[in-house]
Amino acid sequence: MGGGVPYLTDSNAFEGALANAGSKLLAVDFTATWCGPCKMIGPRFEAMRPEFPFVDFAKVDVDDNQEVAASQRISAMPTFKFYRHGKQVAEFTGADENRLRALLAEHGGPPTAISSGGVVVLFGLKARPDCNGRRGTVRSFDVAKGRYAVALEATADAEEETLALKRDNLVLTCKVALAASDQAALPDTLPAGVDEGLISGYVAEKHCYLVRPFLPSGERGAEVELPAACCRLPDGCTAVVVGLQSAPEHNGKGAHVVNFDAGAGRYLVALTATSQLRLRLGNLRT
Secondary structure, eight states: OGGGOOBOOSHHHHHHHHHHHTTSEEEEEEEOTTOHHHHHHHHHHHHTGGGOTTEEEEEEETTTOHHHHHHTTOOSSSEEEEEETTEEEEEEESOOHHHHHHHHHHHOOOOOSOOTTOEEEEOOOSSOGGGTTOEEEEEEEETTTTEEEEEEOOOSSOOOEEEEEOGGGEEEOOEEEEOOOSSOOOOTTSOTTOOEEEEEEEEGGGTEEEEEEBOTTSSBOOOEEEEGGGEEOOTTOEEEEOOOSSOGGGTTOEEEEEEEETTTTEEEEESSSSOEEEEEGGGEEO
């Protein structure tokens, strides 16, 4: 039904779509079979799907799913609502294709925020320096405040606690490929035969990661300090642009790693629905 755009037939399906979208945008067309303008704009909504690969598209028939239509206060059709991190970020009513495309472009960029469940390590905290180096799990993201609720793990010296933190003080742990690049060589401290590791910390003043290497034995080795330019982030990873000299206005922006061109030694990253950059390895950090 709907050219591949799924219909959300009950409240469970609607809540599931919100949860599954995660940090992606969920665009919902609230429609009705008897609505003339809906019949006109519906196929155009469906046709926009390939243009916005970072958006989840869905429909709600207000007659078949009256519970969700009521909970979302739908009073006219078609109404388009847009959700991110489980919360509504925009809406409009009417069959205005230009308005629809504009809102998808504005809000439908790649998922650049750390998703709930992401494991992070804290660094650079001045008010709570005792928390630097501690691990935690992202529980939620407050878009309005730009802060993550991070549940810190208990340590021998500190109890569990939850802090509201900026992205500037979080490095995302993830598996990375390890290799020399045109920007940096692998240090002698890295065990021989190792080409993968897990980020376990960040040294901001050196732009280096602390990495637990995956040893040939299958075990994880001791932490090694490695230049960020020697650590290739995986496709789909959330990152932050850093150290750009030619376009410094992009420094500090969230980015989504689309892929890595090994021949050119460059990432292709998406910043928004319509803006992409090609970056050297050293110009990103998790």
